[in-house]
Amino acid sequence: MKRVNVQSEDFNVATELAALEALGGGGIASFTGVVRGGEGLIALELEHYPAMTAKQMERIVDDAMSRWPLLGVTVIHRFGRLDPGARIVMVGTASRHRGAALESCAFLIDWLKSDAPFWKKEHFADGATTWVAAREEDAAKAKGWS
Template sequence: MAPRLVVRVGPEDFDPAAELAPLEALPGGAVASFTGLVRDDGGLEALHLEHYPAMTERQIGEIVARAAARWPLLGVTVIHRHGTLPVGARIVFVGTASSHRTAALEACAFLIDWLKVSAPFWKRTLRRDGSGTWVEAAAEDDDRAARWSGE
């Protein structure tokens, strides 16, 4: 049976509990999830996330398809927000459901690692003193994503 796939990109907030419920309703018995939030690194007021809509859709679709081909998944939910998000706001959600806990956990980690390096989003910091800079990509994120290819 094809897994239940949900991908949503938009400015709206989401409720992780409400997103988990349909994954838990699947017959697998194992659900894993990751929620990423705007971290207060001292002086940060908000992050502004810009994206490339046509490519975002394609890239997330491809990452989800790769996860579904690699692990026996019953459900995948990926939500990514854009726009201006204050400290503490939710940015991203990944949820996976499977009959096997390792499949659910690994697929969830794979999805967030690959989202970070292949979904066309860019973060700009907005600081309380009015300044702001574009966030630099971290080489360790590339390494984490590449690790999934080496196995």
């Protein structure tokens, strides 16, 4: 099973995990990223490159599926304006054993951070806005897998 979605609407983590659990493997791993609050942040705006985003996410998922024996992968990434605490992204993986599920889940989120065409803009209560700068350590983490 391979499920890759780029969407503005929220998703239901329990429903997504249940679909992975139903595949008959013994191990399901998942990661959920939500908008970090604090420091006056009122919203996070996610821009993306519609012609490329889903294709690029498919390439990353295909890479994971060629590296680990996976029964299923779910990757959902939202775009648009999100409130603090809102879900941004989820990765779920199913395999017969926990090692492959956990490792591939970490691989997928590391690569989504450094290789999926999304850009985050922070909106603050005082009206200020800032484009989030890419972190060198995120690129290094992704490269660490190759």
